Amino acid sequence: MVIKVGSGEIDDLSTLTVLDKESLLRELRARYKKGIIYTYIGDVLIAINPFKQLNIYEKQQHDLYKYVQYRNQLVPHLFWIADQAYRKLCLSKTSQCIAVSGESGAGKTESTKLIVSHIIHCSGDAGDRELQNRIIETSPLLEAFGNAQTCMNQNSSRFGKYLQLNFTDTGRIIGAKVYEYLLEKSRVVQHGPGERTFHFFYYLFAGLEKETLEYFYLDDPETYRILKDPCGGKVFPDRSDVAYCRQMFNTQKEIMQRLGFTREDINMVFTILSAILHLTNIRFSHDEETDGVYIEDEYPLEVGM
Template sequence: MAASVSKVIVGSQVWLEDPEVAWVDGHVSEISDDQKLTVVLSTGKQVVVTNASAVHAKDPEFPENGVDDMTRLAYLHEPGVLQNLKSRYHHDQIYTYTGSILIAVNPFKRLPHLYTTDVMADYKQALFGELSPHPYAIAHTAYRQMVNQEISQSILVSGESGAGKTESTKNLMQYLAFMGGRPSSEGKRSVEQQVLESNPVLEAFGNAKTVRNNNSSRFGKFVEIQFNESGTITGAAIRTYLLERSRVCQVSDPERNYHCFYMLCAAPPEESEKYKVGNPRKFHYLNQSNFYELNGVDESKEYLATKKAMDVVGISSDDQDAIFRVVAAILHLGNIEFTKGSEPDSSQPKDDQSRFHLETAAELFM
């Protein structure tokens, strides 16, 4: 995709690689006899380019707001793609197509107007490509193909840490629940409600703050939503794999351990006293990092929301108690230190504090 010298003339708009901002644009002001290009950058700087392959053509008619499908770009090279994504990002257009593939750019802020029931209703009536790029359009296409062709469909969500995979997956599940839902029977939660409420449960025990992402999934998951011949949700199965277990006992600053530990420490007093937890700063598995609180997140409310979600997906109160007993016991295990015992090859708790945490862990594990 690099512009050849023969195609570049004085006045041509081009892109040049830049170590700080990736790519910077400019125009060719001079071409010497030995084919060296003098380029005046938009920053005002002037550079001489000896290798023509380093120059990429820039579209002089590129629209200010970019294009919603990048197959329509005049130049489908890296600077052209990045310019398009950046232009759309500045207008809160965080979704862009490349053919039938949806590209998402994390806005690092809430955009609730993009995910209302009215928006879902709009995509329900539209063909693919008629409306702005959106996860709902991908989900709608998959749903329609499943119903019309009676063949199972798969949607792959991939990307680097912090790209928005977790949120995009929730958006897809939200739309499929919207399309395949049915009224819940008296006193019972519908299947689609249970499917959606599985997300906060999985996130509590499988997500953590990393350097680049406050809610990073530290595991992989395969979500299977089952429909009958009329397109109504009848069941679901979620398979999880590759959980990052090392994070439980070793956390790097400024990351955090799994959300569930901080939620339990912030639980209502009667619950935190029951599990003998409290200030997260006193636990070794949490205080290896100096980062304890997430902006805009109330851990106490998250704890109650997680318990409510566990109710919805069918986890009994006894099982919930057992789960949080294990979570609390793990925290206490991290605070046990041993010293050499009186017998050969024996050990004993280092002090009264270690003995307290050992006895508490044993009590919680029953």
């Protein structure tokens, strides 16, 4: 059977007789219009962000793509990549690596979480559920402190992440370690129009009670320079944004508790975030007598220290 190029029916683009940019894009465009977001090019999987929820990551798909023998019997899927890495790990007893790359908003963060969830599904049993859940929950917690809204993406990762999963010789998962690098620390003090700093600063104001905010000497969010919109808009544009940030605050707090953070640990996190907010409000002015600088108002320094 001959399949026409541009029909959207070619699962593996490496089988094209002419493998050029135009042919690849034509086929990917046709598949995307059909609602097909995954396509193979050999062992590489191309994923196109649908920008909507899809019901293709349920238990049914987890079971279907577990220990896959013949790839062409199933439609392309992210779970196949995860399954192949896990199978090769078990068979070769050597480390495997999955590289996830793409532009901002391509779906790298969500894809990584789905890959981890499938590997855990393949490797664990009912007795490992608590450990598995803790590993999966590290991602949203890291996102709260390392992701931010940009002009292209509401939840853009502002850091690189290397997640190492550890297994026994029999392929049972026993732990994980996350390495972060290239954190965009400059975003803490400056961000562009239409953008925000890291999520948790906003969660803090939406989630803490008034009395707790006062305990950390925190005022209205508009008071703090690093939260202000460069165009003069409100920190929280509407009530739905406040409600969402409050929900995320409670979610992150619950995750920290499940991951073993004590009440004192969590309180220290809030203290550090509050100190950053105060210290970045410090303004310096030129001192003509000494040709140096002085702090205009020492209040932010006093409460920040």
